[in-house]
Amino acid sequence: MQTLNKKLSEETQSIELVIGTFIISTVLFAFYMFTSQNANVLLFAFPFAVSVLFLNAIMLFHLTNRFIKLYKERKDIAIKILLVLSNIPVAFLYYAVAIKS
Numbered sequence: 001m002q003t004l005n006k007k008l009s010e011e012t013q014s015i016e017l018v019i020g021t022f023i024i025s026t027v028l029f030a031f032y033m034f035t036s037q038n039a040n041v042l043l044f045a046f047p048f049a050v051s052v053l054f055l056n057a058i059m060l061f062h063l064t065n066r067f068i069k070l071y072k073e074r075k076d077i078a079i080k081i082l083l084v085l086s087n088i089p090v091a092f093l094y095y096a097v098a099i100k101s
Helices: 002-009 013-034 039-069 071-085 087-100
Strands: none
Touching: 002 071, 013 039, 013 071, 039 071, 039 087, 071 087
C-alpha cells in the first residue's frame, strides 16, 4: 500500500497541463499582439481557450476528488489544485489586455 501512495504523489499530468496551457496561451497572446490584433488569430485562439477551460475543469474535478479521498497526499494535491487555478488570473489578464488594446 505504501508504494501505491508514493506512485500517486508522483503523477504529473496536472503540472504538465498547467505548464502546457500557459505556454501555448502566452504564445497565442504574443502572436495576437505582435500581428496588430489580427482577427484570424482569434479564430484559433477562441476554440483553444474553450478547450483549455474544459480540460482544466476536468483536472480540477479530478484533483478535488483525490484531495477528498487521499488524506496523506493532501499537501501535494492542494499545490496541484492551486497550480490549475493559477491559469484563471493569467487568462483574465490576457483577455483584459487584448480587449483594451
